[in-house]
Every structure is written in structure tokens, then in C-alpha cells.
Amino acid sequence: MNHTIRIEPEFRGHGRCTYSYRCSCGAYGYGSRSRGAAEAAGREHQRKQGVR
Numbered sequence: 001m002n003h004t005i006r007i008e009p010e011f012r013g014h015g016r017c018t019y020s021y022r023c024s025c026g027a028y029g030y031g032s033r034s035r036g037a038a039e040a041a042g043r044e045h046q047r048k049q050g051v052r
Contacts, residue, residue, distance in 0.1 A: 003027075003049050005042035007035055021045070 004024040011017050019038035020030035027045055032038035 003046050005039070005046065007038050007042065009035075025049070 002024060006022050006024075008020050008022060009017050010020060010030070018030070019032045019035050020028060021032075021038045021042035022028045023042065023045055029038070029041045029045070032041060
């Protein structure tokens with residue numbers, strides 16, 4: 001299975017924004033304070049699934 005990660009911003013109001021990742025397999029992670037942190041979490045998910 002191909003695990004494709006998509007980063008999505010979530011606007012919390014008052015200028016605050018968090019980022020989440022969604023994988024094509026249905027996995028997700030949320031609440032990262034920066035886009036880079038969400039991308040790192042997505043890469044970690046891919047690594048655990050054996051995707052290089």
C-alpha cells in the first residue's frame with residue numbers, strides 16, 4: 001500500500017493555527033504547532049509502515 005501524506009492546516013481563531021497530517025491509509029495525527037512538525041510526524045508514520 002502506498003502511504004501518501006497530506007498536511008492540512010486547522011485554524012483555531014485569534015490567528016492561531018495547528019497542522020495535522022492525513023495518510024492515504026486513513027491514519028492521522030493532529031495538533032502539531034508547525035508544518036514541519038506535522039511533516040515529521042507523517043514521515044515517522046511512513047517509516048513505521050515500512051515505506052522508504
